[in-house]
Amino acid sequence: MAKVLIVDDEEGIRMLYSMELEDEGYDVVTLPDGKDLLKTIKREKPDCIVLDIKMREFNGLDLLQSIRKEFYDLPVILNSAYSSYKVDLKAVAADYYVVKSSDLTELKEKLRIALEATIPKK
């Protein structure tokens, strides 16, 4: 089953997403911030990342650029309480942008699509 890495500084969000996504059959790993993000990606090899934008000491949009540099084709879904970050061009590097909601239907749908996305390899 696909492994999803949740990066969010709100413990409640991490718990909610873990429960809901595990119920859908995903393996879930969580991080409270971006401090060890790249190391965690290397170690856990997630199939997709759900990345918060506005975290205390980290900006998810900057973390996204670092992910793209090292893990070019790793799917990333930006997940923020704010829709205003969509205006930031850096968000273009994300697979999808989902505004946080207690209803995870859209997040689950975008997760499914991001994991299905295929471009034939060399």
Place this chain on the structure above:
Amino acid sequence: MKSIEDNPQGITEAEIVVGIPSYNEADRIARPTGQADKGLRRYFGERSSVIINCDNNSPDGTRQAFMDTATETPKIYLSTPGDVRGKGQNIRNLLEKAVELKAKALVVVDADVTSVTPRWIFNLVGPLFEDFDYVAPLYVRHKYDGLLNSNIVYPLTRALYGRRVRQPIGGDFGFSGELVQAFVEADAWTDAVDNFGVDIWMTTVAVRHRSSVIQSFLGMPKVHRARSSQNDPDMVFRNVVGTVFDLMGPFHDFWKDVKWSRPTALFGFGMGEVEMASPVEVDSGVLWEGFSAGVHAKWEIYERVLQRASSAKLEEVAGLPKDGFEFPIALWAQILYDFASAYRGAVVPRDELLDVLIPLYQGKALSFVRETDSMNTQQVEEFIEDQCLQFEKTKTYLLERWVQG
């Protein structure tokens, strides 16, 4: 094929080549030439470089204007012979010259762009020395600038090849030496590619080549010459859309396995305040006239090309009043997929098929203008994103039609 080469400094090798394709740009070419020179010296002074004007033997003195532009970077003038015309012809000369010069990075900047800055050169060249093969531009553009791209080229190529290159026909690109070599060796140079089809050809071949793609934000809006009679919009349409359809045949083995789409890496942030693009006016009356006259005149062909469900829905759309006009995106995607399949099967002669698609495109463009009338740039981008998802969802329809032939 090149008949004229003026290489006064005898340049035989260059790590970086900046190419400026032109035809009758004597009054404009000094600007991109001078900016390219500044960019190369400021950011890549330690590397060898050359600026090449690849021209269509312009009678207006473009060659002289280019060579007279004071630069520290060496210059080469290349031209097609006699009255051979076409941007693609110029690009082909440029690619061959870049291979000859053993270039590691080739950047192409349109000659009529007045907003090019030294930073553009940095942003288009820089990623090529960081293991990227293809640098596509990201500009600030007005919502009605590039209707053909927003309504056909971007959603269709994204759904086909799975890579989100927002400006696949932007005209300003960067290529690694390896990719330039691949272009030179690629088949499928057609008449359309020799003209305005060359930009989408290069983008498609690059993505098909599985190049590492990055989009580079250029900061300034793209400001260029208004389309003149030498850039007949119908000819641009035929060249660009014809090239997309042409490439679907040989690249079927690739795109049939593509599902949904993936983003690219990004480059070029931190340039401060972003300037807004100037408004682009669209004549809705011309689009309406083109659609309503064309759809009635060409109905018999539409019935041959479209599946019955699509033609029935199109008939319904054609009956809408101008004030309440809307072209549903799911129908539009199916129509384009029907046309692509008909193009492959030569159901109608290909040139004629592209011509009869134009009125439908005008209808779709009119609908786009109406639906986005009160939207800001970001809202329009989200609208286009939704349209692209529809193309991706509808792709199974194309796969079925393609197999049916």
